[in-house]
Amino acid sequence: MLAYFRNTLYIAITPELIEITHAETGLKLAEPPLLALEIKRGRDTIVAVGSMAKQLAGRPNVRIENGFAHPRTLLADFAVAEHTLRYLIKQALPKRFFVAKPLVVLHPLAMLEGGLTQIEIRAFAELVSVAGASQAYVWQGPRLTTEQLGKRSFPEDGRLLFP
Template structure:
């Protein structure tokens, strides 16, 4: 299929920063993985993510939440993390009616002592699907090159493809 219709995102995730690369265009993006919420009749209503959420800090009735901030794990609050990624992915993806849902390669880069558990790996995969990914890969190891990402080659000598598990 023509590259025009491909959408591949490489996300490097830390509790305080999400770095994204849209592989086909070369566009990069870095934002704090924050979600601004307003409390309305007992519900938390998402308003904005990233720098747009930061701009709302201090306003009455606004709470800033980070679904990736916890002392033991990178995935702290599934609902907040999912909505944050939904909003941030919209900012990096090119606007087009013909674009397919993205393939997302997630590269967690913090809180990895002892490796990710199967529960964390599955949680990240479900999180990304819920945020709009068509296909999900979870990578642990050295940073991937743009060529690796374009060919979806995950060099075993430089890391481990955690998801999907090889058959």
């Protein structure tokens, strides 16, 4: 019964794609990490996320942002990345009356030369925490399977990094 309320999300991120897997249901979501912002009454307003944002490119007063595109690091703009992840996490969770905040394992898949710094680990953990996670971990290693996530057993050839 308690497993019904458990939510474990695995989020694999590159500058081109965010893939989210819900471990308990096997539901997968893949979207480009894009956020469409429109200027309304002098303020930026979010009008679309992911592939919907991509379709709005070129419209007047709309700009497309990618919080994960920077030449030196995967996390380019914290606020844009937060809004993007917040929306995608909501989309990946089951549609129920009560949905528990998920445990999130974030897996950066790009810009890993030399490994992640403590600052990057902390920034990624903070990012998923403010985007709606109850617990946040950063994974460095091979891609994880749904079975590994469900059992919360991680292969020895990787590292589960804590902030």
